Amino acid sequence: MDYKDTKWMMIKKSRQNYALMAPYFVLFFTFTVMPVVMAVALSFSNFNMLQRPEFVGWANYTRLFLENEIFIIALQNTLMFAVVTGPLSFLLCFVFAWIINDMPPRVRAFFTLVFYAPSISGNVFFIWQFFFSGDRLGLVNGFLIDLGLIDNPINFFRDIRFIMPILIIVQLWLSLGVGFLAFIAGLQTVDKALYEAGAVDGIRNRWQELWFITLPSMKPQLLFAAVMQITTSFAIADIVVILAGLPTVNYAGDTIVTHLQDIGWVRFEMGYASAVATILFLLMVGTNKGVQRMLKKVGT
Amino acid sequence: MATAEANQDMLVLPKKKEVKLAKRTKKLSRSASGTAALFVFLGFFGVFTSMPLVLTVSRAFMPLDELFLFPPRFFFRNPTLSNFSDLFIIMQESWVPFSRYFLNSIIITGFGTLGHLICASMAAYPLAKNEFPFKNVLFSIVVLSLMFTAHVTAIPNFLIISALGINNTYLAVILPAFSAPLGLYLMKQFMEQIPDSLIESARLDGASEFFIWRKIVMPNVKPAWLTLIILMFQGLWATTGGVFLRSEELKPLTFAMSQIALGGVARAGANAAVMLITMAVPITFFVFSQSKIIETMATSGMKD
Numbered sequence: 001m002d003y004k005d006t007k008w009m010m011i012k013k014s015r016q017n018y019a020l021m022a023p024y025f026v027l028f029f030t031f032t033v034m035p036v037v038m039a040v041a042l043s044f045s046n047f048n049m050l051q052r053p054e055f056v057g058w059a060n061y062t063r064l065f066l067e068n069e070i071f072i073i074a075l076q077n078t079l080m081f082a083v084v085t086g087p088l089s090f091l092l093c094f095v096f097a098w099i100i101n102d103m104p105p106r107v108r109a110f111f112t113l114v115f116y117a118p119s120i121s122g123n124v125f126f127i128w129q130f131f132f133s134g135d136r137l138g139l140v141n142g143f144l145i146d147l148g149l150i151d152n153p154i155n156f157f158r159d160i161r162f163i164m165p166i167l168i169i170v171q172l173w174l175s176l177g178v179g180f181l182a183f184i185a186g187l188q189t190v191d192k193a194l195y196e197a198g199a200v201d202g203i204r205n206r207w208q209e210l211w212f213i214t215l216p217s218m219k220p221q222l223l224f225a226a227v228m229q230i231t232t233s234f235a236i237a238d239i240v241v242i243l244a245g246l247p248t249v250n251y252a253g254d255t256i257v258t259h260l261q262d263i264g265w266v267r268f269e270m271g272y273a274s275a276v277a278t279i280l281f282l283l284m285v286g287t288n289k290g291v292q293r294m295l296k297k298v299g300t
Numbered sequence: 301m302a303t304a305e306a307n308q309d310m311l312v313l314p315k316k317k318e319v320k321l322a323k324r325t326k327k328l329s330r331s332a333s334g335t336a337a338l339f340v341f342l343g344f345f346g347v348f349t350s351m352p353l354v355l356t357v358s359r360a361f362m363p364l365d366e367l368f369l370f371p372p373r374f375f376f377r378n379p380t381l382s383n384f385s386d387l388f389i390i391m392q393e394s395w396v397p398f399s400r401y402f403l404n405s406i407i408i409t410g411f412g413t414l415g416h417l418i419c420a421s422m423a424a425y426p427l428a429k430n431e432f433p434f435k436n437v438l439f440s441i442v443v444l445s446l447m448f449t450a451h452v453t454a455i456p457n458f459l460i461i462s463a464l465g466i467n468n469t470y471l472a473v474i475l476p477a478f479s480a481p482l483g484l485y486l487m488k489q490f491m492e493q494i495p496d497s498l499i500e501s502a503r504l505d506g507a508s509e510f511f512i513w514r515k516i517v518m519p520n521v522k523p524a525w526l527t528l529i530i531l532m533f534q535g536l537w538a539t540t541g542g543v544f545l546r547s548e549e550l551k552p553l554t555f556a557m558s559q560i561a562l563g564g565v566a567r568a569g570a571n572a573a574v575m576l577i578t579m580a581v582p583i584t585f586f587v588f589s590q591s592k593i594i595e596t597m598a599t600s601g602m603k604d
Contacts (some may be wrong), residue, residue, distance in 0.1 A: 007433060010432065010433050011432070011433050013432075014426075014430070014432030014433065016508060016509035016510065017426035017430050017432045017509060018426075018432070019509075019510075020422045020423065020425060020426050020509055020510060020513060021422065021423040021426055021427070021438070023418075023419045023422065023423070023478070024419040024420060024422060024423035024478070024479055024484060025423060025438065025479075027419065027475060027476070027478050027479035028442070028445075028479040028481070030460060030479075031453070031457060031460065031475065031476040031479055032445050032453060032479065032481070033441065033445075034456070034460065035452075035453035035455075035456035035457045035460065036448075036452065036453060036456075038456035038459070038460075039452060039453065039455065039456050042455070042456065092345075096342065096345070099338045099341070099342050100342070109590055109591070111342070111346065112590060112594075113583075113586065113587060113590065114346050114349055114350050115345075115346070115349055116586065117349075117350075117353055117583050117586070118349060118352070118353065120534050120582045120583065120586055121353070121578070121579040121582060121583060122534075122537060122538040122554065122578045122579065122582060123538065123554065123557075123558060123578060124352070124353070124356055124575055124578060124579040125352075126575065127352045127353075127355055127356050127359075127575060128352060130355065130359070130372075131352070131355075136370050136371075136372075137368060137369075137370060137372050138372065139355075139372050139374065142370065142371040142372040143371075145371070146371050173348070173349060173352065176349075178482070178531070178597075178600075181593060181594060181597045182597045182600045182601070184594055184597070185594045185595070185596075185597035185598035185600065186597070186598065186600075186601060188594075188598065189598045205331065205334070206331075206334065218601075219601070220600075220601020220602050220603055221600065221601045223601065223602035224600050224601050224602045227446050227447055227602070228446075230447075231446065231447055231448065231449055232449075234449075235449040235451055237451065257451045260451060260454075261451075264454070264455050265543060270455050273455055274455055274456075277451070277452045277453075277454070277455060278452075280448070280451060280452055281448050281452045284447055284448040284449070284452070285444065285447045285448055288447040289447075292602075
């Protein structure tokens with residue numbers, strides 16, 4: 001019996017397993033794997049939903065990088081968002097989870113709710129409109145005028161100096177999601193015998209404890225949460241559109257995703273938009289893979 | 301088979317002590333000043349995170365004149381329910397009956413969540429417990445798909461859904477939800493801790509894989525059910541349908557709510573009430589399922 005036969009036998013023997021997985025994976029390939037392949041393929045065409053797509057080579061990509069200034073701005077904004085909110089939200093998730101880990105279960109449950117609630121409350125980030133509303137009725141403007149720091153209200157979402165910082169704050173507020181929960185759970189599963197052994201071995205304070213015991217034993221959660229936080233940090237779009245509009249003033253808050261939506265669903269240049277989607281895909285996956293490699297070195 | 305069924309009641313997983321025993325018996329190396337600093341830090345951010353949520357609650361009960369007061373108010377002075385009655389009136393006047401939006405949301409979140417739970421856990425069991433060709437490839441593709449968002453696939457998905465002839469039907473939103481990767485991932489990781497002996501003994505009795513999944517695996521992963529349910533519920537509850545649901549009579553509640561929210565000054569009161577309702581549903585859900593979700597998340601880590 002050669003190798004091929006054994007493989008085929010094993011596949012036949014596992015048919016019950018494949019049958020169980022079939023519903024999920026048929027849908028998964030239809031709605032996730034195939035679309036990625038199609039996006040890459042379409043990015044080399046001039047598809048516009050009306051005419052038959054034609055192969056145009058790298059034209060969409062050269063157009064994006066050489067002729068489309070808005071894309072370059074959107075790319076810069078996206079990287080800015082990702083570089084600030086990705087690591088910062090990852091850090092916040094961990095630090096908060098770590099602090100509340102020592103608390104009694106009820107207090108811990110309360111703080112978990114407080115920090116996690118924004119990420120599950122749907123479109124409630126709209127409420128930030130009332131903090132940074134451009135007229136005197138905005139809470140921040142009202143407060144600053146009251147203090148006498150400014151005379152006229154600041155139009156926060158129309159002033160390019162404020163658009164990015166405010167969106168970053170809102171994004172951070174939204175970002176304590178699944179990764180945060182993974183940390184809370186992970187911290188509780190760290191073997192407490194390790195801490196006791198550490199105390200015997202001369203660990204003096206909680207910072208050393210964190211570095212030498214907690215972090216290395218949480219590596220799997222660190223990897224998982226990193227994926228969650230990085231992926232979201234590249235996908236910022238809804239808060240931009242709802243709070244600052246589309247496009248934002250001088251494109252100061254536009255991101256790759258909002259630009260993609262603009263090209264695709266407003267202008268119907270699907271081939272061109274697919275090139276943007278492909279770049280977004282490479283950015284997200286590339287960053288994730290790179291960070292995974294880095295995090296695997298923690299504690300080694 | 302009969303033995304497997306008889307055994308079922310006795311099949312209890314070993315207690316997950318690590319999760320339950322979070323309180324340490326002895327606190328190690330804690331300085332008072334360090335604890336105080338951490339508390340101040342936590343308190344500061346706690347206020348920051350909860351402020352918008354508190355404002356949402358507060359505005360929902362503010363009478364109209366307080367909503368437009370200068371200087372703006374954070375807390376209501378004369379609480380009223382008039383915003384909710386305003387909302388009720390708007391709902392009755394709307395072109396599509398409001399109950400229709402509500403029904404759409406129930407159909408989409410209900411079927412989407414149920415289908416996701418079944419499909420994802422059926423696929424998770426073999427991946428967690430059995431050995432077969434292509435197992436690792438399949439799972440690593442799922443992990444890879446955690447690394448990008450649906451924005452990447454939106455345009456081709458629109459084409460695929462149109463080609464399948466399900467554009468502008470509930471299925472356009474429900475079917476893709478069935479195969480969301482996060483649910484499969486979390487479920488598979490959680491199932492790995494089921495002892496092999498449970499599954500082996502059923503297999504020796506001649507149970508089929510489907511039977512093992514249904515009668516042995518599923519009853520033992522109830523915390524993970526809840527986690528998948530709430531994560532998917534949240535996602536589908538927040539969807540507006542976008543390009544996939546164009547007909548007004550198919551749009552979900554979130555869409556109707558966002559229309560009211562855009563209604564401007566005239567609808568400021570109803571708008572405030574809407575925001576409270578949108579926010580309250582998923583938060584309430586989470587409050588009751590928190591401990592189960594944390595239990596599931598304990599196994600969420602990525603191994604090499």
